[in-house]
Amino acid sequence: MDPTLLIFGIQATLRAAQAGADLYGEHARDRKVFLPNLELPIGSRSIQLQQFLNDNPQPASSVPGLSKIWDAENKELTTTKPELIDEAYALMLQHHAKLKLISGGRDENDVTHEAKMLAAGRMVEQWREERRPPSAIIRLTLTLTDIGLEFVQSNPSILGVGSRGEKLIVAFAKNMSDLIPDDVAAFGPRTDFADRVLGIFLRSGLGTIASNASIVFKDEDIAKLLQGVTKPIVDALPESIAEQIHYRDLVDALAGPSAEAAFKLLAENTETYLGKDFANDKALGAVTYALFEEIKATAGAGSIVNVFTEQGVVRLYQAGLVVAVERPGLFLGDDDSPKAELFRDLLSGAANTLRNYPRFNGPAGASLTAMLLEVVGQNASALLKLDPDDPWENVAMALLEQVTDGLAEAFDNDGSLNGALKSFNDGQLLELLRVIMEQVAQTPGMLGIERSEVQAIVAGIAEAMAADDNLLLSPDEWIKIAGVAAQKAAANPGRLFGLSAGDPGDALAVTVIQAVLKVAGKAWTADGRSDRPLLFGQSLASAIEAVIEALAGNVTAIVGQQDLVDQFLNNLLAKASADPEKFGSEGMLKVFRAFIGKVLAIGTLPTDKEIDDALVA
Amino acid sequence: MKKFTYLFINSFLVFLLVSCASVEDVRRSTDLIRTDNELTRILEEDRPVNKFDAEVDLITLADHAKSEADELKGAQGKIPDAIAYYRIASTAYWRSGNINVVNALFEVSNSGTDLCNNLGDKAPDRDCLFLRLVIPFAGLEADAKDKGLSGLLDSVNFNDDNDTKQEIGTMRIIKDSLIKAKSLVEKILVVGKDDRLLSHSGMQKYYCFNAQKALDYYNSTTTVFVVKIKEFNDKFPNKSLAPEITLKEARALRILEKEIPSFCK
Numbered sequence: 001m002d003p004t005l006l007i008f009g010i011q012a013t014l015r016a017a018q019a020g021a022d023l024y025g026e027h028a029r030d031r032k033v034f035l036p037n038l039e040l041p042i043g044s045r046s047i048q049l050q051q052f053l054n055d056n057p058q059p060a061s062s063v064p065g066l067s068k069i070w071d072a073e074n075k076e077l078t079t080t081k082p083e084l085i086d087e088a089y090a091l092m093l094q095h096h097a098k099l100k101l102i103s104g105g106r107d108e109n110d111v112t113h114e115a116k117m118l119a120a121g122r123m124v125e126q127w128r129e130e131r132r133p134p135s136a137i138i139r140l141t142l143t144l145t146d147i148g149l150e151f152v153q154s155n156p157s158i159l160g161v162g163s164r165g166e167k168l169i170v171a172f173a174k175n176m177s178d179l180i181p182d183d184v185a186a187f188g189p190r191t192d193f194a195d196r197v198l199g200i201f202l203r204s205g206l207g208t209i210a211s212n213a214s215i216v217f218k219d220e221d222i223a224k225l226l227q228g229v230t231k232p233i234v235d236a237l238p239e240s241i242a243e244q245i246h247y248r249d250l251v252d253a254l255a256g257p258s259a260e261a262a263f264k265l266l267a268e269n270t271e272t273y274l275g276k277d278f279a280n281d282k283a284l285g286a287v288t289y290a291l292f293e294e295i296k297a298t299a300g301a302g303s304i305v306n307v308f309t310e311q312g313v314v315r316l317y318q319a320g321l322v323v324a325v326e327r328p329g330l331f332l333g334d335d336d337s338p339k340a341e342l343f344r345d346l347l348s349g350a351a352n353t354l355r356n357y358p359r360f361n362g363p364a365g366a367s368l369t370a371m372l373l374e375v376v377g378q379n380a381s382a383l384l385k386l387d388p389d390d391p392w393e394n395v396a397m398a399l400l401e402q403v404t405d406g407l408a409e410a411f412d413n414d415g416s417l418n419g420a421l422k423s424f425n426d427g428q429l430l431e432l433l434r435v436i437m438e439q440v441a442q443t444p445g446m447l448g449i450e451r452s453e454v455q456a457i458v459a460g461i462a463e464a465m466a467a468d469d470n471l472l473l474s475p476d477e478w479i480k481i482a483g484v485a486a487q488k489a490a491a492n493p494g495r496l497f498g499l500s501a502g503d504p505g506d507a508l509a510v511t512v513i514q515a516v517l518k519v520a521g522k523a524w525t526a527d528g529r530s531d532r533p534l535l536f537g538q539s540l541a542s543a544i545e546a547v548i549e550a551l552a553g554n555v556t557a558i559v560g561q562q563d564l565v566d567q568f569l570n571n572l573l574a575k576a577s578a579d580p581e582k583f584g585s586e587g588m589l590k591v592f593r594a595f596i597g598k599v600l601a602i603g604t605l606p607t608d609k610e611i612d613d614a615l616v617a
Numbered sequence: 618m619k620k621f622t623y624l625f626i627n628s629f630l631v632f633l634l635v636s637c638a639s640v641e642d643v644r645r646s647t648d649l650i651r652t653d654n655e656l657t658r659i660l661e662e663d664r665p666v667n668k669f670d671a672e673v674d675l676i677t678l679a680d681h682a683k684s685e686a687d688e689l690k691g692a693q694g695k696i697p698d699a700i701a702y703y704r705i706a707s708t709a710y711w712r713s714g715n716i717n718v719v720n721a722l723f724e725v726s727n728s729g730t731d732l733c734n735n736l737g738d739k740a741p742d743r744d745c746l747f748l749r750l751v752i753p754f755a756g757l758e759a760d761a762k763d764k765g766l767s768g769l770l771d772s773v774n775f776n777d778d779n780d781t782k783q784e785i786g787t788m789r790i791i792k793d794s795l796i797k798a799k800s801l802v803e804k805i806l807v808v809g810k811d812d813r814l815l816s817h818s819g820m821q822k823y824y825c826f827n828a829q830k831a832l833d834y835y836n837s838t839t840t841v842f843v844v845k846i847k848e849f850n851d852k853f854p855n856k857s858l859a860p861e862i863t864l865k866e867a868r869a870l871r872i873l874e875k876e877i878p879s880f881c882k
Contacts, residue, residue: 028646029701032819034657035747036712038754038827040834044767046844051837076840080848081776 045089046080052092053077065091144169147202164209164216171222172202193248194234197255201230204259208267215267228284229262229321236292250295253310254317258288261318265325282338283328287320290343307351312366316347319370323377330380342393346373349397353404359417360404364426371434372399375441399440399454403433406458410466419466420478428475432482433458439486446490453497456507457489460497464513470521477541484545485509488552496551508555512547512565516540519569535573539585543569543592550596557603568592568599575611587615645685649698652682652705660712672713679709679718683725696732697741703729704744711755719755726752742813746820749811750827753804757831760798761838766791770841775848785858788845792862795839795870802835806875815880825881832877843867 042048053060053070060070065087071078079085148169205222209215233255238247262284291313294304305313320343324331333339346369354365376396410421417424424432436457440446446453461482473481489496489509496509520535520543535543547565551558558564572591576583594614595606606614655678664671686702689695703725710722726748733745760766769791773784805828808814814821846867849858 025642025646025649025698028649028653029697029741029744031650033653033704033743034660035743035823036660036708037823038830039758040761040830041765041767043834043837044771044841046770046841047767047834047837050840050844051833054837054840077844079776080770080774080841080844082774 045085046077049085049088049092050077056095059095063091144172144202147199147206165206168205168209168217168222169202171217171219172198172205172226193237197230197233197251200255201225201259204256204263207260208263212267217266221266224281224284225262225266228281229258229288232285232289233292236289236296238296247296250305254314257314258317261314262321265318265321269325282336283324283331284321286331286338286340287317287324287343289338290340290347291317291320293340294344294347304347304351307355307361308366309362312363315363315366315370319373322374327377327380330377346393346396350400353400357404357411364430367430368403368433369400371430371437372396372403375399375437379441402455403458406455407462410462420468420471420473420475421462421465423471424475428479432479435479435483436461436486439483439490443490456497457486460507460510461485463510467514467517472517472520472536472540474537477538481541481544481548485548488548492552496548508558509548509551511562512551512558513544515563515566516544516547516569519566519573535569539589542589546593546596550600553597554601556601558600561603564599564603568596568605571605582615590614645698648685649701652678656705656709664712672715675709675713676715676718679706679713679721682706682709683721686725686728690728690732696736700729700732700741700744703732704747707748707751711751722755723752742817743820746808746811746813746817746824749808750805750824753801754827757798757801760794760801761834766794766838770838770845773845775845775852778852780849780853780856788858788862791842795842798835799870799873802831803873803875805831806873806877809875809878809881814878821880828877829881836871839871843871
């Protein structure tokens with residue numbers, strides 16, 4: 001090999017390598033690189049509007065909401081008032097959205113609604129960018145959007161285009177401005193709170209829709225719900241921070257269930273009364289305002305929450321709403337103004353009454369009050385006819401007092417119930433009173449402040465039950481007896497239980513029932529049942545029912561000789577004991593039913609032949 | 618033969634020296650590309666997700682680019698590389714947003730600009746134009762964000778018929794901030810006079826977009842400031858907002874000595 005060629009080869013390689021390195025270096029320096037843009041804050045709404053109006057003279061002069069804040073000559077805003085700026089800002093976002101849709105090929109006439117939707121979307125983005133809180137209306141919009149998105153994930157079926165969920169959200173959006181007072185600046189700290197309460201109600205509404213495939217809420221119903229239920233909760237927010245803390249805690253606990261109660265009621269009414277107006281928002285407002293004002297006013301130990309518990313308060317609220325929907329006039333004055341004081345008085349009065357009865361503290365007392373409220377509410381028109389000067393809430397309070405006073409007969413000194421009532425749980429106790437109240441509801445004449453017929457019935461039954469120390473009857477059997485007694489007492493005013501609450505033991509029905517129990521109890525020892533007892537449980541209940549029914553007839557003899565029933569029963573039991581093959585409990589009842597009317601009327605006990613004939617009849 | 622042997626040995630030594638130099642050039646070029654790519658990746662992928670982590674990474678990357686640039690700035694033929702590294706360092710320091718690296722940002726920007734000036738017509742267009750812009754960009758951003766001008770303006774409300782001391786103080790702060798912003802915006806507008814922008818379409822677009830953005834921001838903010846003063850005067854005709862804050866002065870703030878270049882319009 002020629003050594004010169006080798007050297008040239010080395011030199012060529014060197015030149016090529018250097019040229020390559022240079023070219024590579026040039027490429028490294030000159031190739032396209034990324035240069036970041038300026039990152040300036042998007043600016044407040046005022047700043048964005050200033051820029052938008054400066055750049056877009058056409059909408060600045062032609063759109064009223066924009067032109068009224070624009071000085072075209074000086075090209076500057078005329079004001080920075082938040083309420084005007086917020087309104088104009090929404091229009092600006094709509095304008096942007098419209099342009100975006102049109103540039104995407106959409107017809108200008110079709111995009112107005114969608115532009116509004118897009119504008120709402122832009123508002124979300126805007127808020128994330130800004131560090132200061134958005135205005136009330138935007139904040140509420142965001143809440144609706146967030147909750148809607150939240151529900152899309154868990155319940156996609158209720159939030160499609162044109163779906164029931166979408167309609168509900170739109171209805172909320174249309175009506176949420178009701179929550180904001182005209183003076184936006186005065187809204188101040190309520191914004192967060194209103195936002196929270198609105199969210200609670202929307203969740204409840206969507207939850208109601210999710211669990212009921214046929215429910216569709218109307219705009220006007222949602223408007224009434226927001227105006228009548230949501231707004232009073234927001235309005236009742238106290239001024240002082242200390243009171244607010246307490247109130248917010250309570251609302252956190254109560255607003256959710258309250259909203260559910262309201263939507264449940266709305267759903268029921270929507271299903272039941274298609275086309276009918278759901279409710280009068282003023283009446284709803286009176287109930288809601290009264291509840292939350294009462295909660296606020298009676299903090300601590302004196303609170304109705306303290307007496308009824310949160311669960312109980314919601315039950316009461318639900319009852320109040322039912323009455324407000326069914327009988328809105330009860331919560332409205334002559335000039336159609338809401339009368340919140342009525343419900344407040346009722347709540348505080350019930351709490352004061354029941355505070356003395358530990359057994360009726362908590363949800364049981366609330367359910368009792370709610371039940372009475374519903375009975376009175378449903379029969380208010382009849383009651384008002386009885387005494388137009390007697391306010392219906394006084395009747396309700398009087399009824400509660402009569403019931404509790406009546407039950408006082410069954411309370412021991414330590415506040416616990418005695419006799420058969422000691423085996424009653426809360427539900428059974430309420431059921432006992434419910435069967436009585438059902439009868440009262442059918443006979444509104446039993447209600448009234450001066451007339452204590454209800455109290456006499458409750459007291460009489462309680463007194464009679466107090467005699468059942470051996471628990472010969474189950475709670476369910478006593479409830480059935482109470483129903484029969486109430487029915488007969490309603491049909492025979494003053495006869496079975498008298499009208500004197502002073503000594504219910506003197507009442508005829510009480511005397512007779514106690515006599516029956518006394519006889520039955522003899523067959524019951526401290527260790528339990530004696531040999532062949534025939535009078536207990538179902539047979540005893542049937543015997544008492546038979547006596548009560550018979551008391552509605554001729555009672556001439558028993559009035560003068562109150563031990564007639566004892567004699568009759570003892571006689572029957574003796575015969576049954578002597579001749580067990582002939583008498584079973586069924587036979588004994590057959591004979592008892594056949595002759596109790598005659599015994600009460602003329603005081604003559606049946607002969608052996610009459611009994612034998614009755615047994616084979 | 619002996620003569621040939623010497624020639625071969627000498628050529629081989631030169632080959633070794635030159636090839637070592639080429640290898641180093643290639644390594645540096647590779648590093649420049651890698652550093653640029655890493656900068657882009659952090660800015661486009663990491664920073665939008667986690668600004669805190671990105672800030673740390675950007676400062677680390679900027680420090681590396683600065684050390685490479687400082688090493689190259691005295692070497693003959695390596696000035697463009699040094700300027701490229703200064704451009705990377707200034708971008709990374711700026712975008713880190715960390716106030717502790719402000720001095721380093723000034724240092725790399727000034728060093729790069731000095732090198733650009735020394736190169737005269739041979740100065741790389743993009744990198745040198747960018748190095749002129751980065752300081753006013755960073756300054757304007759800092760002025761807007763640190764003071765929170767938008768928020769400050771919104772915190773002043775004379776429409777409530779109340780002029781608190783705090784609001785008066787805030788108006789003073791806003792005015793001082795706007796004066797600084799005005800100077801920075803004018804610095805940006807001055808760059809618009811640079812002839813290189815006329816023929817560099819990429820940089821022209823970049824410049825116009827950002828200059829317009831700066832101008833819009835400044836004009837809108839200043840105008841709202843003017844509106845606030847008008848509202849004060851309307852609400853409190855017998856009061857003076859502050860001796861140094863008058864409507865006339867505020868309106869004067871809106872007037873800039875420079876305009877956005879015609880090629881941007």
